[in-house]
Amino acid sequence: MDLTFSAEERAFEQEVRDFISANLTPEMKRATALTPSVFSDPDIGMAWQRALHRKGWGAPGWPVEHGGPDWTPAQRWIFEAECARAGVPNVNVMGVKMVGPVIIGFGSPEQKNFYLPRILSGEDYWCQGYSEPGSGSDLASLKTRAVRDGDDYVINGTKIWTTHAHHANRMFALVRTNDGERQQDGISFLLIDMKTPGITTRPILTIGGDHEVNQVFFDDVRVPVANRVGEEGKGWTYGKYLLEFERGSGIASAKLREALKTISDLAASDVTGRAIDDPDIALRMSEVEVDIDALEMTELRVLSALQTGQNPGAVSSLIKLRVSEIRQAVTRLGVDVIGNDGLVVEPARPFYKLNHEPVIPEELLPVVPEYLNGRAYTIFGGSSEIQREIIAKMVLGL
Amino acid sequence: MDLTPSDEQRLLRESADRFVAETFTADHRKTAANDPLGFSPAIWKRFAELGWLALPISEADGGLGGGAIEVGILMEAFGRGLVSEPFLSTVVIGAALVAECGTEAQKQAILPKVAEGALYLAFAHSERAARFDLAHVEATATRTADGWRLNGSKIAVLDGAAANQIIVSAEIANANGASGKLGLFVVAAGTPGLSLRDYARLGGGRGCSLDLKDVQLPADALLGDGSDALPAIEAVVDRAMAALGAEAVGIMQTLLDTTLEYTRMRKQFGRPLSANQVIRHRLADMAMQVDEARSMALRAALMADAAPLQRSRAASGAKAKIGKCARFVAEQSVQLHGAMGVTEELDIGAYFKRLLAFDTLFGGSAYHYRRHATLSGRMQD
Numbered sequence: 001m002d003l004t005f006s007a008e009e010r011a012f013e014q015e016v017r018d019f020i021s022a023n024l025t026p027e028m029k030r031a032t033a034l035t036p037s038v039f040s041d042p043d044i045g046m047a048w049q050r051a052l053h054r055k056g057w058g059a060p061g062w063p064v065e066h067g068g069p070d071w072t073p074a075q076r077w078i079f080e081a082e083c084a085r086a087g088v089p090n091v092n093v094m095g096v097k098m099v100g101p102v103i104i105g106f107g108s109p110e111q112k113n114f115y116l117p118r119i120l121s122g123e124d125y126w127c128q129g130y131s132e133p134g135s136g137s138d139l140a141s142l143k144t145r146a147v148r149d150g151d152d153y154v155i156n157g158t159k160i161w162t163t164h165a166h167h168a169n170r171m172f173a174l175v176r177t178n179d180g181e182r183q184q185d186g187i188s189f190l191l192i193d194m195k196t197p198g199i200t201t202r203p204i205l206t207i208g209g210d211h212e213v214n215q216v217f218f219d220d221v222r223v224p225v226a227n228r229v230g231e232e233g234k235g236w237t238y239g240k241y242l243l244e245f246e247r248g249s250g251i252a253s254a255k256l257r258e259a260l261k262t263i264s265d266l267a268a269s270d271v272t273g274r275a276i277d278d279p280d281i282a283l284r285m286s287e288v289e290v291d292i293d294a295l296e297m298t299e300l301r302v303l304s305a306l307q308t309g310q311n312p313g314a315v316s317s318l319i320k321l322r323v324s325e326i327r328q329a330v331t332r333l334g335v336d337v338i339g340n341d342g343l344v345v346e347p348a349r350p351f352y353k354l355n356h357e358p359v360i361p362e363e364l365l366p367v368v369p370e371y372l373n374g375r376a377y378t379i380f381g382g383s384s385e386i387q388r389e390i391i392a393k394m395v396l397g398l
Numbered sequence: 399m400d401l402t403p404s405d406e407q408r409l410l411r412e413s414a415d416r417f418v419a420e421t422f423t424a425d426h427r428k429t430a431a432n433d434p435l436g437f438s439p440a441i442w443k444r445f446a447e448l449g450w451l452a453l454p455i456s457e458a459d460g461g462l463g464g465g466a467i468e469v470g471i472l473m474e475a476f477g478r479g480l481v482s483e484p485f486l487s488t489v490v491i492g493a494a495l496v497a498e499c500g501t502e503a504q505k506q507a508i509l510p511k512v513a514e515g516a517l518y519l520a521f522a523h524s525e526r527a528a529r530f531d532l533a534h535v536e537a538t539a540t541r542t543a544d545g546w547r548l549n550g551s552k553i554a555v556l557d558g559a560a561a562n563q564i565i566v567s568a569e570i571a572n573a574n575g576a577s578g579k580l581g582l583f584v585v586a587a588g589t590p591g592l593s594l595r596d597y598a599r600l601g602g603g604r605g606c607s608l609d610l611k612d613v614q615l616p617a618d619a620l621l622g623d624g625s626d627a628l629p630a631i632e633a634v635v636d637r638a639m640a641a642l643g644a645e646a647v648g649i650m651q652t653l654l655d656t657t658l659e660y661t662r663m664r665k666q667f668g669r670p671l672s673a674n675q676v677i678r679h680r681l682a683d684m685a686m687q688v689d690e691a692r693s694m695a696l697r698a699a700l701m702a703d704a705a706p707l708q709r710s711r712a713a714s715g716a717k718a719k720i721g722k723c724a725r726f727v728a729e730q731s732v733q734l735h736g737a738m739g740v741t742e743e744l745d746i747g748a749y750f751k752r753l754l755a756f757d758t759l760f761g762g763s764a765y766h767y768r769r770h771a772t773l774s775g776r777m778q779d
Contacts, residue, residue: 001401001467003700009399074399264776282776286767289774290694290715297693304401318686385679392678395685396658 003300009074016082023051024088027352032089033262034351034362036369037212038376040089041350042125042167048089049096049122058120059096066104066112067120073306077251077299084254092164094126095119099172102189102242106230115191129159129173129192129216130239137386139174140183140236144218146175146190148225153177153190155198155221161380165201165214169194174239177232189235191227198222206376208369209347243382251303252323253296259330260288263367267337271361275337284336288329295322317394321387324377331371342368401696407471413448414475422479424745427602430482435560436604437483446515451489459497460510466637466702470644470695477648480752482603484518484557490641491634492519495565498630499582499622508563508584520561522552522585522608523631530761532631537610539568539581539620546620548583548591548613554759558606559596562587566610567631570624579626583619590614601752633706636713639760640698643720646756647695650688650724653731653749657681661734677734684730687723694719711773718766721757728753 005013031044039045052058060076062068071079100119103111118124135142144157155175165171171192178186192199198221201214230238264285267276275281298319335342341360348354351365358365378384392398403411421441430437445451454469455461469490476485493512496505496519511517528534537550548568558564563584570581585592591613599605621627658681661672671677698716701709728750732739739746757763771777 001403001407001696001700003399003401005399077399276776279771279777282771283767285776286715286771286774287718290719290767290770291690293697293712293715294690294693294719297697298689300399301401301693301696304399307400308402310402318689321686322690388679388682389675391682391685392672396678396681398658398662398672398678398681 005074005078009078012075013078013082016079017086019055019057020082020086020088023055024048024086028089029087031350031352032087034366035090036208036351036366037206037210037373038090039092039164039212042092042164044089045091046122046125049091052091053120053122058122059100061097062100062104062116066116073303077303080251081254084258087258092125092167094128094163094168094172095124098128098242099126099191102172102229102238103191105241106189106238108226108229110226111191111229124170125164125168127162127165127168127171127194127216129162129171129175131161132158133160133215137383139239140187142174142176142187144173144175146177146188146223148177149222151225152222153188153225153228155190155192155218155223158215158217160204160213160215162201162214162216163212165194165216166203166211171216172229174235177235180233184236186233187235187239188232189229189238190223191229192221192223196221196223206373208371208373209345210349210369210373212373251299252319252327253292253299256292256295256323256326256330257289259327260285260292260333263330263334263337266334266363266367271364272337272339272341275339281333281336284329284333288326288333291322291326291329295319295326298322317387317390320381321384321391324384327377328371328374331367331374334367335371338364338367403467403471407467410468411471411475414450414472415478417444417448418475418479418481422481427480427745427748430602431598436557436599436602437560442483443515445483445485446513450485451515452513454489455493455509455513456497459505460513466640466699467696469637469641470699473641473644474648474651474695477645477650477752478652480602480649480748484520484560484603486638486641486645487521487557487561488512488517488519491521491638492561492563492565494634494637495521495582495630496584496621498634499627501618501622504584504618504621517563518557518561520555520558520564522555522558522564522566524552524554526551526553530765532635533580533628535567535569535580537566537568538571538576539583540571542614545617546583546615548585548610548615550610552608552610555606555608556599557604558608559594559604564592564608565621566608567627568610579624580628580631581624582621582627582631583615584621585610585613585615585619599755600758601755602748629706632710635760636698636709637702639713639717640695640702642756642759643691643695643698643716646720646724646753647688647692649749649753649756650691650727653727653746653753654681654684654688656746656749657684657731657734664736671734680730680734684727687726691720691723691727707773711770714766714769714773717760718763718770721763721766724753724757725763 028044032040057069059068060071064070103115132142146153146155171194173190173192174187175190176186177188180186198219200217203211204213205211266272341364344359346358346365450472452461453464457463493509496508525536540547563586566583566585567580570577570579591611593609594606596606661677662670664671694716698712701712731746732750735746738744772779
């Protein structure tokens with residue numbers, strides 16, 4: 001066992017660094033650092049996606065025949081780690097990491113030919129229609145209904161917490177096509193054009209003051225049956241497949257380490273009156289760093305298992321839980337580090353396009369909104385309570 | 399980058415797990431608890447035959463040249479069986495100090511004997527006033543016409559009474575008094591002036607405190623050439639903490655397995671305890687912390703031979719984090735066993751106490767988070 005990378009992997013690391021330094025503009029970097037929501041807005045995120053696509057790196061996890069780069073797990077690790085270190089934009093994952101794998105796994109040849117290239121190029125921007133006002137953790141109880149009418153489904157209902165619905169031109173959604181015996185039965189997976197008449201979007205501001213999520217209403221919206229992925233009534237299976245991508249497949253430790261470094265640099269600077277001199281802050285910083293060390297090691301164990309063709313098994317289901325908790329610890333530390341400057345509310349967005357001089361140094365602006373918005377980490381993608389239930393069931397066999 | 403164990407490592411794990419499961423039963427533990435040595439010399443012989451005592455000793459010194467990963471594999475198995483044989487004292491610490499500091503002659507005199515199971519070692523370093531500061535040593539060594547004279551007091555000497563030779567740290571006095579340099583001295587059991595107070599150690603095995611009153615030693619009792627031994631002590635203790643971390647993982651895994659089994663079996667209100675969400679989520683948290691501890695122990699082992707700063711940060715991080723996880727897992731195991739968990743009738747208590755001892759040895763979580771922060775430049779020493 002060892003932690004060192006091979007000569008080829010080192011060479012790849014250099015290639016990634018060269019690519020980033022040639023393509024990551026100072027504007028993109030600044031905008032990313034000043035974004036307190038989970039994902040970068042499309043003006044920044046899609047610019048980066050296009051650069052990745054030009055290089056052939058638009059979809060690291062996809063099979064080669066659909067435009068994936070055919071990386072080994074170690075190469076993916078290196079890529080993610082370098083991207084985190086450099087502070088590249090957080091590309092909205094709904095296309096590449098979520099609907100993409102579902103279309104690849106279950107879509108028709110026509111769907112693959114049409115949608116996949118548009119995801120890669122950034123021409124399409126996707127949002128996810130899963131949660132509903134009455135269906136959060138109990139997602140399978142969803143009520144948005146699609147009734148067959150000739151070659152169309154007619155959809156009525158509403159979706160909520162829809163990230164970037166106000167930017168997206170497409171949505172993948174779980175809708176009820178039948179009332180089965182189990183509530184999981186009778187759900188279908190549809191691809192919806194957001195310009196279809198009858199769709200309206202209402203913004204929801206998060207407690208950090210950001211507009212990232214929305215509620216989407218469907219009022220007699222006609223969607224061609226040809227836009228259904230896979231079989232009617234099997235949507236739950238496809239949707240769960242996707243949720244596994246949402247939960248487990250990421251490499252988070254490098255980003256968390258970078259986020260801690262940002263806070264750590266602030267704590268050591270005069271801007272915060274050297275918050276690091278407070279021993280409580282210093283100790284908590286070490287505590288969080290050690291938690292990141294443990295997470296990184298767990299991620300490397302998973303990676304190593306994948307590398308040798310083994311199933312990493314149970315360990316990956318622990319990762320989502322820890323990642324969300326550690327993120328929250330980092331953002332909480334940030335609030336404590338900036339002290340009184342955390343009292344300043346700057347309502348204008350985005351922070352990288354302010355028309356006025358902010359009251360506090362601009363690098364401090366996202367700290368409190370990041371903490372506030374970050375409370376969502378233990379809620380979305382299956383709340384921590386749901387994750388613990390999954391661990392009890394799947395890992396401990398209870 | 400590859401964290402999959404080699405075939406040799408897999409075999410080592412299998413044979414260690416098997417041997418420990420067969421040998422270290424609950425009955426065996428009860429006998430060992432009443433043994434004045436705290437362990438069984440017959441089993442120690444088996445360790446030697448299995449090659450375990452030679453494992454981390456270099457091939458040049460008559461060993462097998464294994465590293466921290468192999469030691470971790472053994473220690474994790476030892477944790478599962480609450481093994482109290484003095485593997486840490488003799489092999490992981492004692493032999494390593496001799497290998498780090500000793501002259502060729504000293505290595506040849508000691509290490510092959512350790513490898514064949516013919517010599518027990520102990521390390522007498524901690525002192526009352528030092529708490530866990532490895533650099534704080536008040537014991538002194540003064541040059542005499544034909545050797546050394548040692549004075550001082552040591553506490554928390556693991557397996558000291560069983561040791562044939564105790565490695566004692568002392569500050570080397572020069573003409574002006576203190577030199578600021580630490581020396582390591584090999585003191586044979588029974589040397590006049592050496593007095594021991596042996597005790598049963600929390601969690602199994604023995605420990606002792608030790609007084610040295612004008613202990614006269616030959617010149618070659620000093621390991622090495624008289625250069626400061628502190629860096630070697632820090633390196634060996636960092637690696638010992640990694641090894642202890644692996645042992646703690648074995649203990650925690652056993653506690654988790656036992657508690658899972660119990661909550662499945664025990665019925666209240668007409669259903670198993672494990673049907674209650676509050677219990678299930680507690681168990682999920684325990685499983686998560688066992689896994690984090692496993693990652694940290696592995697990390698500390700992988701960094702055992704890194705540059706000192708990196709190595710020490712990894713070791714302190716592991717000791718702090720595993721200590722925190724260990725406390726949680728141990729306390730929740732007792733909690734979920736209900737009143738039975740607080741009795742000597744179940745094994746839970748023995749595992750609990752070994753984890754408590756683990757957390758204390760070489761400094762607990764609070765001490766090591768502070769050391770981590772200091773080494774990271776966040777805090778002043």
